[in-house]
Amino acid sequence: MAKRLLVAYGLWALGGPLGLHHIYLGRDSHALLWMLTLGGFGGGWLWDFWHLPGWVAAANGAGVPRDRSGSVPALSPLRLAGQVTVGMYFGLAAALGLPWVPMLLAQPLAVGLGVQLVSSVGDQTAEAPGILATAFLASLLFQGRVLAVLPVSLAASIAAQRHRRYKPRGMPQARLAVRLYHLGLACLAFAAPLACRGLGGAARVLGTLLALPRAAAELLLLPLRAGWLLAEILGFASSSPARDGSAGVEPSSWSKRQQRAYEV
Known part of the structure; x- marks a missing residue:
């Protein structure tokens, strides 16, 4: 159509x-x-x-040539910049969403997939094994550090440019429902780890917010407790018999007279 x-x-x-x-x-x-x-x-x-x-x-x-199997696409600085940017973006997303996965595995895999995705835009593509191999080698060189996402992405992008080619024409396209299903799975695979990490952070923030009223009440009662303790030390107020008994101190004579008065 x-x-x-x-x-x-x-x-x-x-x-x-x-x-x-x-x-x-x-x-x-x-x-x-x-x-x-x-x-x-x-x-x-x-x-x-x-x-x-x-x-x-x-x-x-x-306006599209039919046979371009023997030609190589022209080098595009814009595509190269997009590969580096998206590769870094995917690498940082993997570091945030997959903290339990070793960086030597998560970072190059995410960077390579991001670079390959940009390479497949339009009528061009690149060799995915070469991109992933370059990303893993560069990650090993930088020991999988988070800041290594830039050189890893740059190395994978250069490898993608070296192995760029045109997509074969005449391939049948899947039905719209199948295409949407595949796109949905890809989006879910990307967003699910980030969503889980975000929900965990939100739960921790909620727990902190729920503990704030109790902490505020303790803070407001702190001057009152300090004043009562100072009054006990200066003799203006006496401690309760329960506290005196638990501390192993004999009740004072004034406390005994108060107790007898209460009994009468």
Whole structure:
């Protein structure tokens, strides 16, 4: 079915940060990237406005070469910058959402997947094994530290640029329900660890807030207790018989007279 430019612009305006226009045009990798970054951190969504006519034409099969199997895509500095940025973003998300997973495993895997996702946007792709291998080697070199996410992402992005190629054309596209199912699983895999970590932090904050009234009451009663203790030390007030007995001290004569008066 032919794609319409007006529909694409409508989806861009209504759900552009979630990649609805990319789903409509069959650009699932681009749609997933927009879902996980909210439209390329906002800037990519605005950038799409000028590219929609060309994407609609490409989706309708106009102006696209048929055979590009032997050619290599031109080097794109914008794609390289996107690979480095998204790789770092995925690496930091893994550090926050998966603290129980060793950094030597979580960081390069997340960075490699982020770089590969950007590499698969549009009509291009890259060799995923080479990207992941480079990310793991760079992570080992920097011992899996959190600050190593930048050099690891840069190394994986360079590897992706070295192994870039065009996607094969003529492959049948899955049904919309299947595509949405796969996109939903990918979003869930990305967001679930972060959501669990966020809920754990919210529970700790809630526990702290619930303990604040008791702490405030103890703080307000502190001057009263200090004054009562000072009065006991100076002899203006006497301690209760229970406290005196527990401390092993004989009650004073004044306390005995008070007790006899109460008994009478």
